[in-house]
Amino acid sequence: MAHNPAANPPIAPPIAKRISESDTRHGHTRTDDYAWLRDPHWQDVMRDPSCLAPAIRSHLEAENDYTQSVLAPTQDIQATLFSEMRSRIEENENHLPVNQYGVSWAMRYEAGGDHPLICKGARGAKLADVPSMEVILDINAESTTSDYFKLAAFMPCPQNKHLAWGYDDKGSEYITIKIRAIETKTDTADIITHANPSFEWSQCGNYLFYVAQDENHRPYKIMRHTLGTAQAQDICIYEESTPTFYLDLDKTRSGRFLTITPHDHETSETYILSSIVAANTSSSGTDAAPICVAPRQTGIEYHIDDDMHRNRLLIRSNRDALDFQIFTAPIPTQDATHKNWQPLIPHREGCLILDMAVFAQHLALLVRKDALPIIEIITSSDSGDTYTTNIIDFATPPYDLDFGIMAEYETTTLRFNYSSMTTPAQIYDYEMATNSRTLKKERVVEGYNKDDYITRRLFTTARDGKTKIPVSLLYHKDTPLDGTAPCLLYGYGAYGITIPAAFSGNRLSLVERGFIYAIAHIRGGRACGQNWFLAARRENKVNSFTDFIDVAKDLIALNYTATKKITIHGGSAGGLLVGAATNMAPDLFLGVVAEVPFVDNLNTMLDDTLPLTPPEWREWGNPIKDKTAYKIIAAYAPYETITPRAYPHILATAGLTDPRVTYWEPAKWVARLRHTRTDTRLTLLHTYMQAGHGGKAGRFNQLYEIAFVYAFILMINNITK
Numbered sequence: 001m002a003h004n005p006a007a008n009p010p011i012a013p014p015i016a017k018r019i020s021e022s023d024t025r026h027g028h029t030r031t032d033d034y035a036w037l038r039d040p041h042w043q044d045v046m047r048d049p050s051c052l053a054p055a056i057r058s059h060l061e062a063e064n065d066y067t068q069s070v071l072a073p074t075q076d077i078q079a080t081l082f083s084e085m086r087s088r089i090e091e092n093e094n095h096l097p098v099n100q101y102g103v104s105w106a107m108r109y110e111a112g113g114d115h116p117l118i119c120k121g122a123r124g125a126k127l128a129d130v131p132s133m134e135v136i137l138d139i140n141a142e143s144t145t146s147d148y149f150k151l152a153a154f155m156p157c158p159q160n161k162h163l164a165w166g167y168d169d170k171g172s173e174y175i176t177i178k179i180r181a182i183e184t185k186t187d188t189a190d191i192i193t194h195a196n197p198s199f200e201w202s203q204c205g206n207y208l209f210y211v212a213q214d215e216n217h218r219p220y221k222i223m224r225h226t227l228g229t230a231q232a233q234d235i236c237i238y239e240e241s242t243p244t245f246y247l248d249l250d251k252t253r254s255g256r257f258l259t260i261t262p263h264d265h266e267t268s269e270t271y272i273l274s275s276i277v278a279a280n281t282s283s284s285g286t287d288a289a290p291i292c293v294a295p296r297q298t299g300i301e302y303h304i305d306d307d308m309h310r311n312r313l314l315i316r317s318n319r320d321a322l323d324f325q326i327f328t329a330p331i332p333t334q335d336a337t338h339k340n341w342q343p344l345i346p347h348r349e350g351c352l353i354l355d356m357a358v359f360a361q362h363l364a365l366l367v368r369k370d371a372l373p374i375i376e377i378i379t380s381s382d383s384g385d386t387y388t389t390n391i392i393d394f395a396t397p398p399y400d401l402d403f404g405i406m407a408e409y410e411t412t413t414l415r416f417n418y419s420s421m422t423t424p425a426q427i428y429d430y431e432m433a434t435n436s437r438t439l440k441k442e443r444v445v446e447g448y449n450k451d452d453y454i455t456r457r458l459f460t461t462a463r464d465g466k467t468k469i470p471v472s473l474l475y476h477k478d479t480p481l482d483g484t485a486p487c488l489l490y491g492y493g494a495y496g497i498t499i500p501a502a503f504s505g506n507r508l509s510l511v512e513r514g515f516i517y518a519i520a521h522i523r524g525g526r527a528c529g530q531n532w533f534l535a536a537r538r539e540n541k542v543n544s545f546t547d548f549i550d551v552a553k554d555l556i557a558l559n560y561t562a563t564k565k566i567t568i569h570g571g572s573a574g575g576l577l578v579g580a581a582t583n584m585a586p587d588l589f590l591g592v593v594a595e596v597p598f599v600d601n602l603n604t605m606l607d608d609t610l611p612l613t614p615p616e617w618r619e620w621g622n623p624i625k626d627k628t629a630y631k632i633i634a635a636y637a638p639y640e641t642i643t644p645r646a647y648p649h650i651l652a653t654a655g656l657t658d659p660r661v662t663y664w665e666p667a668k669w670v671a672r673l674r675h676t677r678t679d680t681r682l683t684l685l686h687t688y689m690q691a692g693h694g695g696k697a698g699r700f701n702q703l704y705e706i707a708f709v710y711a712f713i714l715m716i717n718n719i720t721k
Contacts, residue, residue, distance in 0.1 A: 005649070005682060005715050010069040013683070014062035016671035025606065026627040030640070032603070033675075034668040042662065043215060046172040049656050049689065060656070060667060063685040067651075070684060074711035077720060081509050081707035086700060088505035090444040094130035096415075096427055099123050100407035101158045106130045114698030115139035118154055118163070120182065127441055136163055136182055143698075145169070147690040150697035152197040156182070157205035158255070162227070164199055164208055171692025172657035174217070177210060179227065192223075192231050198249040200258055203276045209237065209258060211249050217611035217659045219247040222260050222290075238271060238290050243614040251275060252306035253358050254409040259304060260290055265495065265618040269296035270304050272332070292335040300338075305358040308409065314344070314363065316356050321347035322530050326356065326365070344387075345378065352529045357403055360410045362432040363387075366403055368498070371457075371470045371527050373401040375416055377432050390435050394418060398457040398472040398501035404428075415440075419503040421455040421474040421517075424448070445505050452477055453511065455501070460554035462547055469547050470521040470528070472501035473560070476511050486590075486717045487516045487561035489552055493524030493544035494573035495619060496533040506706050513719055516560050522547035522577075538621045538629070542636055545580040552588055564590045567648075567713050571595035572661055572693065575652075579638030579669065582648060591649040591716045593709055596658055596693055599638040600665040602630075611659045639669050646679035649716045651709065654687040655695065663687055682716070 018033035037056055044051040071078075091111040097104035104125035107116040117140070121133035143149035152166040152175045163182055166175040177192040177199055192210055196219050199210040205227075212221040222238040225231065238260050240247045245262040252259060260271040271290035293304055293313065302317035307328070315327040319338060326345035329336070345353075345365070354373070355366040363378040375392035394401065404415030404427055412433045419425040424443035430436070454477055459468040479485050488510055492499050499519050507517050521527035524536035524544040536543040552568070555561050566589050570578040575597020582592050598604070605623050608614055621629030634640050650673060652666040670685040677683065686708070688695055695705045714720070 005070070005718075009066070010072065011066055013066050013674060014059060015674070016059055016667075018675075023606070025623065026630050028630070028634075030634075032668075034664075034671045035603075037664040037667045037671070038662070039664075043217070046217060046657050046659055047170070047174065049170065052656065056664075060654075060663070060685075060687045060689070063667070063670070064687060064689075067684040067686045070682060071708070071711060071715070074715050077714060078704075078707045078711045080721075081710050082703050084509050085506050085703045085706065088445045088448065088508070089699065090446075092131075093444075094127055096127055096404075096441050097121060097125040097130060097133070098405050098407055099411075101156060101160055103156075103160055104129075104133070105156060106133055108133075109699070110140075113140045114700050115143050115149070115151065118165070120156075120160070136185055137165060137180055139167075142167065148692075148697055150694075153199065155199060155201060157201040158203050159205040161205060162188075164201065166195065166197055166199065168692075168697075170657050171655055171688075171690065171694070171697070172217075173659050173692060174213065177208070179208070188227070190225065190227060190229075190231075192225060192234075200249055200251045200275070203255060209249060211247055216609055218243065218615075222247065222249055237273065243608075244617060246615050252304075252308075253407075254306040254308040256306050256308055261303070262296070263301070264615050266301065267296050267298050267618075268301045268303070269294060270302065272304070291332050293329065293332060294336055294338045294341070297338070303356075305356065307358055307363075309360045314356065314358050315341060316353055317341075318530065323347060323349060323351055324353040324530070326353065326363070350529055352526060354526070355403060357406065357414065358409070359412070359414075359432070361412060362414070364403070364414050364432070366401075368526065368529070371521065372397050372399070375401060375403075375414075375430075377414065377430070377435070379432065390432075392416065392430060392437070394420075396420070398455060398470075399423070400500035400502035402500075419443075421472060421501055421503060421507075422450050422453045424503045424505070443503070448505070448508070453508075457501075458554075458558075460551050460558075462543075462550050467523075467547075469523075469551055471551055471555070472519040472521065474507060474511055474517040476514070479511075479514055479516060481560060483556070483559045483562045485514055485516050485561050485565070486719070487518055487555060487566045488569055488713060489518045489520060489548075489555070489566050490569045490574075491520040491522055491544075491548045491551075491577050492570060492572075492574040493520075493522040493536060493548065493577050495524075496526045496530075498525040498527045506703070506710075509710060510713065513714065513721070516555075518551070518555060518560075520548050520551040522551065537619055539632055541620070541632070542580075544577055545584055545636065548577055548581050549585045549588065552585075563588060565717075567591035567593065567716065569593040569595075569709075571597070573598050575599055575661070575666075576601055576638065580636050580641075582650070583636075583638055583641045583643075586645060586647050589648040591713060592647075592651070593713065594650065594652045594666065594669075595695075595709070596655055596661045597638075597652055597666050597669070598661050599652075599669040602633045602637040602640055604662070604665065605633060610662065639665070639672060642669075642672050642676050644676055644678050647673065647677045647681065647683075649682040649712075651682070651684045651686070651712045653695070653705075653709075654685065655692040656687055656689050658692040660693040684712070 021035040093109045095107040097106040118137040119133035146169040154165040163180040166177040179190040196211045211219045223234040248261040257272040273290045325347040327341040357364040365376040377390040380387040399420040414430040427441040456473045458471040575594040579599040623630035654663040654666040674683045
């Protein structure tokens with residue numbers, strides 16, 4: 001490097017005090033000098049950030065001051081980046097209306113507004129109608145009461161009398177639900193707290209079902225709230241007693257059933273409950289106990305929807321099917337079993353069924369094949385025993401494709417979303433009866449010329465010499481491909497999540513400055529099917545890290561970039577990825593951006609009081625009970641494997657009220673790195689003191705964070721304009 005941006009910082013970096021705490025597991029003793037950064041009353045901090053212990057707050061604020069001082073010379077470029085990214089956003093943006101319960105609902109944004117307006121209009125409203133639709137709820141007005149405010153979800157009742165809406169005002173993902181009278185546009189006295197974003201109405205509109213969270217921030221009960229009553233009077237419909245299972249609530253597309261789904265990362269079961277409630281009687285179908293579709297069996301996942309037209313269930317499951325298949329089953333009148341399932345769409349190895357959408361006359365499947373998404377439209381006979389298939393795909397990879405927002409069952413129109421790394425988001429309505437598609441909305445990106453940019457799909461080779469790893473690239477047409485270009489390499493590689501090769505206007509601010517932007521679709525996701533996921537979890541987790549490193553090496557070998565010109569970027573479990581890759585190949589990278597990084601994963605998996613720990617054991621292993629799991633995690637955990645050596649420049653971020661990756665993980669990681677590393681490159685931490693896992697709320701507020709991160713990347717690359 002011609003210039004070391006860590007040289008002569010304006011203020012000295014904070015040095016966290018060291019208070020040794022020892023922990024012995026499976027005959028192995030570890031010492032943690034920074035465990036004190038975990039507030040023992042973290043549950044209280046999630047509800048009220050002012051409860052944070054003064055010594056911890058003082059340290060986090062000192063880290064913020066130091067980071068701000070180091071990045072002070074980038075203030076101008078941060079402002080430029082923010083202005084560029086904001087200029088690409090359509091200020092008066094209207095979302096496509098969605099038909100539901102005989103009317104249309106839509107969101108729109110006004111110029112200068114960070115948050116959406118929720119609007120109602122006549123059924124069949126078009127995009128051009130949205131500005132004149134009736135505003136029922138203005139989130140901008142609601143957000144003025146809190147430094148952080150984010151709309152979580154909204155749901156009208158079937159009679160269109162009330163709108164349930166939920167928000168998070170701390171970033172802690174404790175959702176408050178309110179009920180708005182649509183006619184008067186005022187909220188009723190009903191308030192539900194400590195919920196999660198899943199809630200559904202009964203068909204009569206008198207009851208709202210929601211998911212309650214326990215003291216450790218885990219969803220554990222399905223509650224029924226009666227309009228006009230206090231939350232203390234709500235009735236528990238279902239309680240999940242296994243702490244390793246999450247709990248989801250949904251409604252079938254037909255509206256006939258509520259679905260309750262306990263699950264972990266490899267096993268699920270579903271209960272159905274009639275959502276039909278007589279409006280003029282106190283007795284209702286919701287008083288009955290939920291009915292189990294099939295009891296949980298370890299390793300079997302299934303997801304149901306209602307084929308009401310034929311009075312049966314459709315089930316997407318990996319039973320006898322690595323990449324999932326579709327079954328039919330009769331509507332159970334009492335707890336049922338897997339034995340009554342009949343295959344409808346058989347298993348096709350290498351053709352992973354990701355999702356399904358059930359309609360009265362059609363079934364739509366979202367499928368990933370050859371590392372690309374496609375949509376299959378299944379048209380069944382009246383009996384449902386035979387079918388024909390039509391395919392929706394796009395010719396030029398890489399691209400992203402998924403289902404759009406839809407709410408109706410009795411329709412022949414499927415809505416889907418398409419984009420690529422050079423194509424802004426497009427929303428299509430596909431007429432399933434005639435197999436024709438109509439473009440309904442295309443994202444407006446001011447000043448953007450698609451012809452100036454190139455996107456490519458590569459397949460690099462893993463170190464085993466046979467595994468081919470998909471990589472999606474974006475770069476400007478004038479960028480030289482001679483090894484001189486800086487590169488930002490992004491990855492995730494966990495939970496089966498595949499990072500889409502989708503459009504981002506924000507990335508253009510790097511690409512226009514000569515960067516190659518690369519997404520490594522490494523094992524741990526499902527880019528190449530279910531086996532791609534299984535090949536990098538638990539005992540195989542290290543494959544994610546080596547894949548990522550091997551992608552970087554191949555990009556160098558192919559002359560896209562060079563050693564010490566790559567900055568790696570990941571968030572949450574992707575922060576674990578970049579943290580582990582940094583320890584394994586520190587000389588390969590120039591910089592590391594780790595946003596809310598899961599870098600203290602051994603200690604987190606040993607702490608069964610934390611919100612996600614018990615449910616996460618199926619993903620990472622249980623080091624409390626399993627000596628082998630303990631050894632495997634300890635061998636790669638970024639916090640545990642820091643050693644005296646030179647490291648790349650590092651920027652880590654945290655959210656004080658983050659329930660997913662607690663703030664102390666990046667704080668401890670940075671403290672140990674700064675104490676241990678042998679070079680003088682940057683080690684920076686920025687904690688958002690009024691936000692959680694997703695950072696700041698609001699479409700413009702988020703741009704400040706991105707500009708902050710991009711300014712760091714440009715600074716370490718000595719790019720100042």
